[in-house]
Amino acid sequence: MTTQQPVALVTGASSGIGKEVALRLVDAGYQVVGTSRDASKLTGSDGLTFVDLDVSSDASVAAAVEHVLGQFGRLDVLVNNAGIGSAGAAEELTVAQDQKVIDVNVLGVVRMMKAVLPHMRARGRGRIVNVSSIAGLVPQPHMATYVASKHALEGYSESVDHEVREHGVRVVLVEPGPTSTSFDGAMVRPAVLLPAYAQQRQTFAEVMADSIKDGDDPVTVAKVIVAAVMDTKPKLRYPAGVTAGRVSVLRRFAPARVFDKQIRKINRLAG
């Protein structure tokens, strides 16, 4: 049986931005399936149900998408929101830790897109919103692996968008700036700290604390994601929040040397 209501799948809907997106999509008239690695701890409501999903597992991704299609017979929207951060100097993280971040933030999205695209393409319609970050546009010392993952997501999304557009499917990016969620607490962090980076680490912690303190409300970001879901003329990129708007303009228009200097100044690095 196919439901008459449009159906949206939101990954990482247990907290932060994803939770707010799920609630707002219900308000916008969608039947929403939110995900968590432990959906049993969550309570649904009218128009909102939850399913288990670990985006780093092929089997889990296949099962979650099959569940949605089995239950509702259609999938109109996928919001790839699940993600984890990384903190620490590049040298301090192990390759296994780097792989974990890439596996969730990049390959997690890749798995989800491969799972839903055959269905969307067959229906000749669909919208995929990938939650990137301003870290997908600019460097951030002491978050190199996270930055790499979001830069990869930017390139992947924009490329696939060109492949699927003629099949009625669009892939768009939302780029939040610092947002007040529990993201900071779920970051991959080094087990062994190198004294050579002690000063930078201290500064980075302060810069991060300031930016999270002044960060956007997840509701602000969620509203931009819902706009990206519903736009009749979708844009490739949607910066979300005050900082994101400024940074994306700076990235586009500032000369390389000015931009480089600004990054060092913000991160209180010498020279």
Ligand code: NDP
């Ligand atoms: P939260 O930590 O609040 O939410 C992250 C979500 O991802 C959780 O619901 C978690 O669900 C889910 N998740 C984590 N690992 C996995 C996994 N392996 N499989 C499936 N789900 C997983 O952070 P935010 O709301 O802030 O982050 C949401 C997105 O926004 C991320 O992609 C992040 O990169 C991006 N972003 C965040 C910014 C910020 O400053 N907060 C800034 C820019 C972008 P559960 O634990 O229940 O499985």
